[in-house]
Amino acid sequence: MALDLGRYGSREILKLQVFDAVSGTPLMYFDYANTASQEWTASRVYASGAGVRRIAWDGDKEEKLTVETQIFTMQHLAMIAGEEIKSGAAKIYKSEVLNVVDDGTGGKQLTLSKPAVGGAAAISVFEYKNGVIAKPQAIETVAGAIVTLAASATVGIGDEVEVYYQFQSTSSHSLQFTAKGFPKYVKLVGDTLYQDEVGAEAVAAQIVYYKAKLQPNFTIAMSSTGDPTSISLVFDLFPQKVDGVDVTTEITLYEE
Structure with a gap:
């Protein structure tokens, strides 16, 4: 029909x-x-004649x-x-607040939630006091998700620190x-x-x-x-x- x-x-x-x-x-x-x-x-334009629109x-x-x-x-x-x-692997920025723990020998250690990439130079650790970033802390070594602080670090065992780093995502779209x-x-x-x-x-x-x-x-x-x-x-x-x-x-x- x-x-x-x-x-x-x-x-x-x-x-x-x-x-x-x-x-x-x-x-x-x-x-x-x-x-x-x-x-x-x-748009529309006009031709007028004798005060009247004509065209x-x-x-x-x-x-x-x-x-x-x-x-x-x-x-x-x-x-x-x-x-x-673009799809594939990508480096992702991450920050987190962690507690400093004893590495078993009296050293100060952190365990990240993700393995870090770029080594110690690519990680920043700061003392975290009253909910804000404070003094930077020196890093001695980084092995995957384990960060060992240098002996000169001023934070103590049990203190909170804020860590900035990157990890590798194997699947991403950017x-x-x-x-x-x-x-x-x-x-x-x-x-x-x-x-x-x-x-x-x-x-x-x-x-x-x-x-x-x-x-x-x-x-x-x-x-x-x-x-x-x-x-x-x-x-x-x-x-x-x-x-x-x-x-x-x-x-x-x-x-x-």
Whole structure:
């Protein structure tokens, strides 16, 4: 049966497929945004005669798609950064408060929660008094997670110290935000549903944004109170030749 056009209402989220605009490689599927809104703007100038507008010229047409999400992935951040996600081993910074213990010979020793990398030169130990960092303490040797303090260390057995060091993680994913990295062009394909007032059924709609580029400005808030942070992904939309026509957005209603 042919699909008839109807009168529609929209109250469904847009589920986005994201593709590399050059290679067509899928980058991610994104079906958990809270809101998505598309905006069209243009300028209009007039020729007037005898105090009345008589001719209008339209131009400077712009489109953008804004997606708000409280759930995000490293792929989202990579699109904003314009950089690749790197996977593998990584050195991780760590600090912890420990008690000085006797090494069995009267020496002063610490046991880190992770084996340290970089040797004694890469570890810093400070006396920890009243909840704040105090005097630095000299280190004699480091063997994995065992740190032996030098004889000149001023802390005593049982005292607290704060330790700064790095350990090796064998499995990690990292992303660098560089001075010259900017978002790349992508193609977006969005799926949603329009509710038909008369037909009383949902109609499937697919919206293709042929060429889009994320705006490089964004904010990630971190707080222990209030609502979770929401990230605004704002895509500028650009025309792409489709059958010889410059098309920015194409909406298709179809029967499943």
